[in-house]
Amino acid sequence: MSDINEFADRMLSLGLARVSEQAAVASAKLVGSGDEKAADQAAVDAMRNQLNLLDIQGVVVIGEGERDEAPMLFIGEEVGTGNGPAVDIALDPLEGTTLTAKDMPNALAVIAMGPRGSMLHAPDVYMDKLAIGPGFPTGVVSLDMTPTERVNALAAAKGCEPRDIMVCVLERPRHEDLVAELRATGARIRLITDGDVAGVIHCAETGKTGIDMYMGSGGAPEGVLAAAALKCMGGQMMGKLLFRNDDECGRAEKAGITDFEKIYTRDEMVTADVIFAATGVTDGSIVTGARRDGDYLETETILMRSKTGSVRRIHYRQTIK
Numbered sequence: 233m234s235d236i237n238e239f240a241d242r243m244l245s246l247g248l249a250r251v252s253e254q255a256a257v258a259s260a261k262l263v264g265s266g267d268e269k270a271a272d273q274a275a276v277d278a279m280r281n282q283l284n285l286l287d288i289q290g291v292v293v294i295g296e297g298e299r300d301e302a303p304m305l306f307i308g309e310e311v312g313t314g315n316g317p318a319v320d321i322a323l324d325p326l327e328g329t330t331l332t333a334k335d336m337p338n339a340l341a342v343i344a345m346g347p348r349g350s351m352l353h354a355p356d357v358y359m360d361k362l363a364i365g366p367g368f369p370t371g372v373v374s375l376d377m378t379p380t381e382r383v384n385a386l387a388a389a390k391g392c393e394p395r396d397i398m399v400c401v402l403e404r405p406r407h408e409d410l411v412a413e414l415r416a417t418g419a420r421i422r423l424i425t426d427g428d429v430a431g432v433i434h435c436a437e438t439g440k441t442g443i444d445m446y447m448g449s450g451g452a453p454e455g456v457l458a459a460a461a462l463k464c465m466g467g468q469m470m471g472k473l474l475f476r477n478d479d480e481c482g483r484a485e486k487a488g489i490t491d492f493e494k495i496y497t498r499d500e501m502v503t504a505d506v507i508f509a510a511t512g513v514t515d516g517s518i519v520t521g522a523r524r525d526g527d528y529l530e531t532e533t534i535l536m537r538s539k540t541g542s543v544r545r546i547h548y549r550q551t552i553k
Contacts, residue, residue: 239317239347241507241537247286248345248509249535253548255279255325255341256511256531260522263514264335271332272296275325275341275513276305283321288312293351294322294344294453307353318348322457328427331514338430338516343509344460350504352456352496355483358474359452361428364445365435366466375470375495379410379447383417386445394418400431400446407448414447432458433510433518436465441517449474459501461508464536465543469498505539519545527552 258278262271276296283290283305290312296304305311305323312319321343326332328339344351362375364386372389373382387394395418401407403423414421422443424431428450434443455471462469472495475481484492511533512519519532533546 239319241505241539244286244288244345245507245535245537248343248507249533249546251279251282252341252343252509252511253531253533254282256513256522257529257550259326259332259341259513260529263332266333268329268333272326272329279323279325279341279343280305280311283311284313286312287316289314289316289318290321291348292323293320293353294456296325320346320348320351322351322453322460324429324454324457326513327429327454328513331426335514336425337514338424338427338518339513339521340427340430340516340518341511341513342429342457344457344506346460346502346506347504350502350506351460352501353487354452354456354473355480355487355489357452357480357483358449359455359471360449360474361432361455361458361469361471362445362447363432363435363458363462363469364467365438368468370468373445375472379413380417382445382447383414383419395420397444398422398442400424400434400443401448402428402431402450410448429454429458429461430516430518432469433461433465436462436467456501459498460506461510461536462498463502463506464508464538464541466541471496471501505537508536510534524552
């Protein structure tokens with residue numbers, strides 16, 4: 233007989249989908265409102281309420297970003313009924329608050345869950361990220377390479393020209409030199425305004441999204457969430473924490489990080505089997521956004537388990553109250 237406290241990912245997966253669904257439903261009511269904080273708060277409240285219905289001893293290890301003074305499901309917060317397995321939870325109740333407020337593509341409600349101690353407790357700092365999809369030899373690209381070397385190496389592995397490689401980059405002033413170097417290789421670039429979890433996930437479905445590689449710096453907590461997704465879908469990811477001042481170094485030390493130069497692989501950021509769910513708030517390349525159909529609100533969720541490599545797409549409909 234299995235232990236009641238064992239991480240039963242199959243049994244928990246549908247419950248996790250319900251969590252992301254309700255966060256998306258709550259924030260979808262504020263799409264196009266121009267109110268980022270209200271949309272984020274609605275997603276946080278819905279996600280917390282649903283998590284507290286699950287029979288888990290959950291601890292949030294990746295939560296809302298303090299830099300943005302967001303309404304938080306804070307790091308260290310305990311969720312669940314207190315019964316069942318001890319689990320780590322990484323979440324972003326609304327990845328793309330600006331995207332939601334402005335009704336722009338690829339806003340998601342995102343959550344991942346794994347056994348206790350399975351996820352890197354990434355502090356709220358930046359992370360230099362590099363990701364590609366499945367099917368390539370380990371180490372075909374690395375953070376030690378220049379952007380030019382990465383493009384050339386991936387093109388050689390694919391048997392194509394650099395001009396056939398599409399790289400996803402977060403559109404920020406800090407990435408101007410990166411973009412210029414990538415353009416000089418002949419590679420094409422997909423610039424995104426927000427949502428780098430979705431940006432990394434795009435690499436795992438190149439045939440659908442057209443994106444081969446993700447590069448650039450973004451939030452470290454989102455890096456762990458993206459690694460959880462790639463652990464389910466396949467693909468390689470590397471990340472290195474970036475520190476701008478002593479305060480950020482102190483955050484890392486509090487999280488138990490001592491090697492500030494370490495480059496983390498996907499399986500070092502997420503060390504055990506996980507489940508991952510993402511529900512569309514606005515339309516995007518991964519899932520469709522929440523939408524009204526008469527008296528109903530419909531959502532699409534992608535639900536994945538790394539243990540089996542299963543990827544489910546769940547369409548949900550509820551009456552609009």
